[in-house]
Amino acid sequence: MAAMFSLFLVLITLGSGLIWLLDHFYLAPKRQEKLAFADGQTEGELPEEAKEKLVAEPWLVETSKSIFPVIAFVTILRSFLWEPFQIPSGSMMPTLLVGDFILVNKHEYGLRDPVFRHKFWDNELPSRGDVVVFKYPEDPRVDYIKRVIGLPGDKVVYRNKELFIQPKCEAGVEKCPELQRVNTAKVNSGQFKQDGTPLLRLKEDLLGVNHDTLINPRRGEPLRYYYQQPGRTTGEWVVPENHYFVMGDNRDNSTDGRFWGFVPEENLVGKATAIWISFEFERGADSILPGWIPTGVRFNRVGGIQ
Incomplete structure (x- = not known):
């Protein structure tokens, strides 16, 4: 859907721009020639109404000239600078909630054309702990x-709901990093629930990046569904070059790299940097309002993303 919308924006921008150029360099001069010819064939001066009719812009030209600056600005802003996204599921709870509207920095990891996604400008690479689209x-x-x-190059192990990371061994170093357990500390339990089960909220230290995660203490680890990397045991992965391993913060309610593998660098859209508005959709069983109508605004959630 996002790709189709990007294509639609580009086509509308190009179409309206070409019509504006065609009118500026060809159609408008032709209308002026018709006005001059009609004026020369008429004794006296043409009525103002007749002049306006001769030089009047066709509907398509008038509309294109009106929308081109706006649509071009939106296309550039959305394609190369910032794009809004809505959080549709709870896989990133507690960091992001259903109903959060976020801003994604499209130039953080370089720039790509909005249609074919060919990269034409390099910038930063993702860091561990980044929230990415x-x-x-x-x-x-x-x-x-x-x-x-x-x-890329890291070894990631996830077993018994504990996360271990061994950073890539860089060439030329005398001693490679060891496999490290990602430390966690309990924050609370019961603030969030899954199918009636209170979830355990943990503060996770992702090798220097602190953020909160959720664990369902009653749900088993679905090892049989994990992505099996050739030559590795279940629940163990080594990230290939130009790829990234990602997980949701809601660890027992997230379809992520544990189940389908790695994210190629060319698939990156941008870095999620801020929540610009957050809507609540909670309502009672007797509510007559459609599900898409918000029931409130969570102003306390507006701000940066940890």
């Missing part, structure tokens, strides 16, 4: 949002 590797038409856990 990317094209779902198994269906690039769909945008996903997760947190970067493993960088």
Whole structure:
């Protein structure tokens, strides 16, 4: 859907721009020639109404000239600077909630054209702990949002709901990093629930990046569904070059890299940087309002994303 909307914006921008140029350099001069010819064939001066009719812009030209500056600005802003996204699921709770509207920095990881996504300008690379929007590797038409856990060359292990990371061994170093357990500390329990089960909220220290996660203490670890990397045991992955390993903060309610593998660098859309508005959609069973109508605004959630 996002890709189709980008294509639509580009086509509307190009179409309205070409019509404006055609009118400026060809159609408008032709209308002036018709006015001059009619004026020369008439004794005295043409009535103002006749002049206005001869030089009047066609509807398509008038509309194109009106929308081109606006649509061009929106296309540039959305394609290369910032793009709004809505959080549709709870896979990134407690960091992001359903109803959060976020801003994604499109130039953080370089710039790509909005249609074919060819990269034409390099910038930064994702860092561990970044919350990123990317094209779902198994269906690039769909945008996903997760947190970067493993960088290229890292070893990631997730067993018994504990996370371990061994950073990439850089060439030329005398001693490679060891496999490190990602430390966690309990924040609370019961603030969030899944199918009636209180979720355990943990503060996670992702090798220097602190953020909160959720764990369902009653749900088993679905090892049989994990992505099996050739030559590795279940629940263990080594991130290939130019790829990233991502997970949702709501660890037991997230379809992420544990189940389908790695995110190629070319699939990155941008870095989620801020929540610009957040709507509540909670309502009672007897509510007559459609589900898409918000029931409130969570102003306390507006701000940066940790």
